[in-house]
Amino acid sequence: MTKRRSAASAPTDARPPLDQEQDDWGLLARAGDPDALRQLFERHRRYVYRLAWSTVSDESLAEDITQEVFLRIARGHRRWRPRAAFRTWLYRVVCNTARELARRRLRASPTSTDADGHLPERAAPPRDARLGDLAPALAALPARQREVVVLRHLEGLSTRETASVMRCRTGTVKAHLHRAMHALRNRFTSPRAR
Numbered sequence: 001m002t003k004r005r006s007a008a009s010a011p012t013d014a015r016p017p018l019d020q021e022q023d024d025w026g027l028l029a030r031a032g033d034p035d036a037l038r039q040l041f042e043r044h045r046r047y048v049y050r051l052a053w054s055t056v057s058d059e060s061l062a063e064d065i066t067q068e069v070f071l072r073i074a075r076g077h078r079r080w081r082p083r084a085a086f087r088t089w090l091y092r093v094v095c096n097t098a099r100e101l102a103r104r105r106l107r108a109s110p111t112s113t114d115a116d117g118h119l120p121e122r123a124a125p126p127r128d129a130r131l132g133d134l135a136p137a138l139a140a141l142p143a144r145q146r147e148v149v150v151l152r153h154l155e156g157l158s159t160r161e162t163a164s165v166m167r168c169r170t171g172t173v174k175a176h177l178h179r180a181m182h183a184l185r186n187r188f189t190s191p192r193a194r
Helices: 018-029 034-056 059-076 086-108 134-140 143-154 159-166 170-189
Strands: none
Touching: 018 034, 018 086, 034 059, 034 086, 034 143, 059 086, 086 159, 134 143, 134 170, 143 159, 143 170, 159 170
């Protein structure tokens, strides 16, 4: 019988305390104020960037997405109401922005090859000290598997929270996580990796 990890054993720095959650919604309500927007940016920019990169695997596009997310927050702060945890809501804003900007970028470049007819190289993964050698391996995973790994292991969300954020069932999260961990294990234990 396997032992399940309790919510109490989850990393404490992954989820903000309840008072910070309320403060984030309060800052969002005042996002027209440059100081409030700056505080939101400083508090969540790394989180937004990691999520953006986990969606698009492109450092430059992830930076553009991060900027666009905070511009959208500044422009639309009056429309948004707290219906979920702040980070869950922010995740949805990041995903929607990432998909939109990726579609725009794809439409802007009609061919997927360079002038010589070669496919472009995959973008370098983000320079996150916590990732180390794992970053290139994460970049090689399919988007949904990469998202699950980032949310579960880097952001410290539970399976249920990850499912809520990704708008899927817990079984789907478990399946993506299983496939991702299997791919990562194979990558790091294969004779070529040594």
